[in-house]
Each structure stands twice: as structure tokens, then as C-alpha cells.
Amino acid sequence: MKGLSTKNLSLAYDGATIIRDLNLAIPTGQISALVGANGCGKSTLLRGLARLLKPYSGTVYLEGTSILKLSTKEVAQQLGILPQSPVAPEGLTVRDLVAQGRYPYQNWLQQWSVKDEKIVQQALEITKLLKLADRALDTLSGGQRQRAWIAMALAQDTDILLLDEPTTFLDLAHQIEILDLLYELNQTQRRTIVMVLHDLNQACRYADYLVAVKDGRIFAAGEPKLVMSEQMVQEVFELECRIISDPIVGTPMCVPIGRKGKGNNKHQ
Numbered sequence: 001m002k003g004l005s006t007k008n009l010s011l012a013y014d015g016a017t018i019i020r021d022l023n024l025a026i027p028t029g030q031i032s033a034l035v036g037a038n039g040c041g042k043s044t045l046l047r048g049l050a051r052l053l054k055p056y057s058g059t060v061y062l063e064g065t066s067i068l069k070l071s072t073k074e075v076a077q078q079l080g081i082l083p084q085s086p087v088a089p090e091g092l093t094v095r096d097l098v099a100q101g102r103y104p105y106q107n108w109l110q111q112w113s114v115k116d117e118k119i120v121q122q123a124l125e126i127t128k129l130l131k132l133a134d135r136a137l138d139t140l141s142g143g144q145r146q147r148a149w150i151a152m153a154l155a156q157d158t159d160i161l162l163l164d165e166p167t168t169f170l171d172l173a174h175q176i177e178i179l180d181l182l183y184e185l186n187q188t189q190r191r192t193i194v195m196v197l198h199d200l201n202q203a204c205r206y207a208d209y210l211v212a213v214k215d216g217r218i219f220a221a222g223e224p225k226l227v228m229s230e231q232m233v234q235e236v237f238e239l240e241c242r243i244i245s246d247p248i249v250g251t252p253m254c255v256p257i258g259r260k261g262k263g264n265n266k267h268q
Contacts, residue, residue, distance in 0.1 A: 002028065002063055002064055003025070003026055003027075003028040003063065003160070003192060004026040004049060004060070004061070004062055004079070004160055004192065004194070005024060005025040005026060005060075005061045006022055006023060006024045006048075006049070006058065006059065006060050006061070007023055007058055007059050007061065008021050008022075008023065008057065008058035008059070009021070009022045009023070009024075009048060009055055009057075009058035009059065009060060010022070010055060010056040010057045010058050011041075011044050011045070011047075011048045011053055011055060011056055012056040013044070017056060017216065018041045018044040018216050019041045019044055019045050019048060019216045019217075020215075020216045020217055021057075021058065021217075022045070022058070022216070022217060022218060023218075024045075024211065024218060024221070026049075026160075026192060026194055026209075027192070027208065027209045028192050029186075029190040029191075029192055030186070030192065030193075030208035030209055031182065031183065031186050031193045031194075031195070031206060031207045031208050031209070032192075032193070032194045032195075032207060032208070032209040032210075032211060033194075033195055033196075033197045033203035033206070033207035033209070033210055033211070034046065034194065034195070034196045034197070034211045034213060035196075035197060035198075035200060035203050035210060035211070035212055035213070035236075036212055036213035036214060036219075036236055036237075037214070037236060037237050037238070040213045040214055040215060040216065040236075041213055041215075041216040042196045042213050043084060043164050043165070043196055044216075045213065046081075046162055046164050046194065046196055047164075048060060049079075049162060049194065050075075050079060050081040050162050051067045051068070051075055052081070052083075054068070055068075062075065062078055062079060062160075063078060073104050076103075076104035076156065076158075077104050077105065077156070077157075077158065078158055078159065078160060079158050079160045079161075079162065080101070080153040080154075080156040080158040080160070080161050080162070081153070081161075081162040081163075081164075082149050082150060082153050082161070082162070082163045082164065082166060083164050084164040084165050084168060084196075085168065085169070086149055088137050088138075090138060091136050091138070092136065092137050093133070093134055093135060093136055093137065094124070094129055094132050094133050094134070094135055094137060094140070094148045094151075095120065095124070095133040095134060097137055097148055097149070097151075097152050098120050098123050098124060098129075098133075098148065098151045098152045098154075098155050099116075099120050099155065100152055100155075101119075101120070101123065101151075101152040101153060101154065101155025101156040101157075102116040102119065102120065102155055102156075104156060119155055119157055120155050122154075123151040123152070123154040123155040124151055126151070126154060126181075126185070127147040127148070127150055127151040127154070127181065128147070129144070129147055129148060129151055132144060132148075141174070142169060142170050142171075142174060143170055143171075143173075143174030143177055143178065146166060146167075146170065146174070146178055147177075147178070147181065150163075150166070150178070150181065150182070154185070158191075159191060159192060160191070160192045160193075160194070161182075161185075161191055161192070161193045161194070162194045162195070163182070163193070163194070163195040163196070164195070164196050165195075165196050165197070165198065166178055166179075166182070166195055167179065167197070167198075167199070167202070168198075175199075175202065179202060179205075179206050182195070182206070183206055195207075200228070200233070200254045201246065201253050201254055203224070204224040204228055204246070204251040204252045204253065204254075205246060205248075205249055205251050207224060208223070209221070209222065209223065210222065210223070210224045210227040210228065211227075212227055212232055212236050213236075214235065214236045219232065219235060219236050220232055224251055224252055225251070225252055228243060228252035228254065229243060230242065230243055233254055239256055239257075240256070240257045240258075241254050241255055241256045241257055242254075242255045242257065243255075
């Protein structure tokens with residue numbers, strides 16, 4: 001059982017069960033998107049996969065081993081996570097932030113090395129942040145800051161990246177910029193990427209594997225063309241819609257109907 005998976009996983013906050021008896025195998029080397037209504041458990045599931053939340057019952061497996069049996073350093077060398085709305089100390093530069101991704105490889109025998117410097121440099125290059133490396137993080141735009149956090153995760157040099165709503169609070173242009181970057185990382189380096197997304201159409205366009213979550217359980221999982229249906233959107237989001245083909249890439253596209261779409265247009 002390689003990669004990242006769960007068996008009968010239940011997760012709870014303050015005694016309230018959020019994720020219930022969930023079995024999931026994340027496809028290795030692909031992009032997976034977790035979608036669902038607010039409060040359904042997407043972010044909780046991501047935290048459980050990253051060992052930021054201890055299972056109430058069941059198991060998360062990382063490369064065939066229970067993640068609870070691995071040391072914090074071992075987990076950090078195999079799996080990187082970008083939480084929702086991360087916060088950095090005031091005045092921290094982009095380079096300093098990205099360098100923090102190398103901490104899992106440091107100890108009293110192994111200090112900062114030429115390899116560490118090279119990997120940080122590569123992460124800055126991939127995310128197109130070299131010219132901004134000495135800028136304070138809090139002086140950057142939202143899209144630039146998000147790229148800096150992704151660069152830090154890249155510097156961890158893990159095969160698996162987990163991202164909780166990486167496009168939140170970004171305008172449309174910066175959303176596409178971040179998603180294009182993640183897509184390129186997957187295509188060129190075959191990194192396994194798991195991300196929570198709100199936009200169904202972006203999830204269908206960028207993900208190879210779609211996981212629709214409802215009330216802490218998997219409602220449907222598979223290729224977007226198999227998961228994305230009018231019934232799924234109705235059941236999971238309580239929204240009436242029509243599914244058409246994305247005119248650019250051909251992936252499923254959700255067109256919500258709403259009140260205006262039901263014939264209340266004053267011009268009709």
C-alpha cells in the first residue's frame with residue numbers, strides 16, 4: 001500500500017465526529033481535488049492526512065506505514081502541507097521563508113549544506129521568485145505570497161504536497177497562476193498533489209481525480225468526467241445545475257441554474 005491512503009478513518013473535534021469511517025487511496029503522481037459544501041469535512045480530512053489531527057479511529061498510511069508510527073521528521077521528509085491562510089513572522093523575507101522548508105533535514109550533525117542552498121534556489125526559480133527573494137513577505141501581493149509558501153513546501157523536497165484552499169482570497173488571474181504552477185509541478189516532477197478547492201470547474205480542469213465529500217463521507221470519487229454530474233451537485237451542494245463541456249479543455253463544467261435561470265429574468 002504505497003503513497004497516501006486511509007482505512008476506516010474517523011476524525012473528530014471536541015468529541016464531534018467530522019470524518020466517518022473513510023477509506024481513500026490517493027492516486028500517486030496525480031492531482032487530486034477534494035470538493036464539497038462548507039463544513040463537510042474537506043479541510044479536516046486534509047489535516048488528518050497530514051497528521052495534524054490524530055485519528056479518532058482508523059489509520060492513515062504513508063508509503064505503507066501507519067503515519068502515527070513515523071517520526072515527525074520522517075513525515076516531513078515525505079509529505080509537505082500548505083495550510084489555509086498561513087501566517088509568517090513579520091519582516092521575514094521570501095528566501096528565509098523558503099529556507100524553512102529544509103528544517104526537516106537539519107540536526108546537530110547535519111547543518112545547512114550546499115545541497116540545502118541548491119534546493120532553496122531551485123524552489124525560488126520554479127515559483128519565479130528569484131527577483132523577490134530578499135523582499136519581506138508582507139510587502140508582496142496575495143499571489144506572490146502564495147507562491148512563496150508553495151516554494152517553501154517545494155524546498156521540503158517531498159513527493160506529496162497537500163494544499164488547503166491554495167487559491168482562497170486571490171483574484172481570478174492569481175488563482176489560475178497558482179493552479180497552473182501546481183499543474184506544471186505535477187507534470188514535470190510527477191509530484192502527488194492533493195488540494196481542497198471550492199471552485200468545481202477549476203477542480204475539474206486541473207485535477208485527475210475528484211473526491212466529493214458529503215457529511216464526512218465520500219459521496220463519489222474518480223475521474224472528473226465520472227464524478228461531476230447534475231445529481232452529484234444536487235446531492236452534495238444542494239444546487240440545481242447543468243453540466244456542459246468546458247469549451248477550452250473539454251472537462252465537465254458546472255453551470256448553476258439559480259433563481260434567474262428558472263425563468264424569472266425580467267426581459268423574458
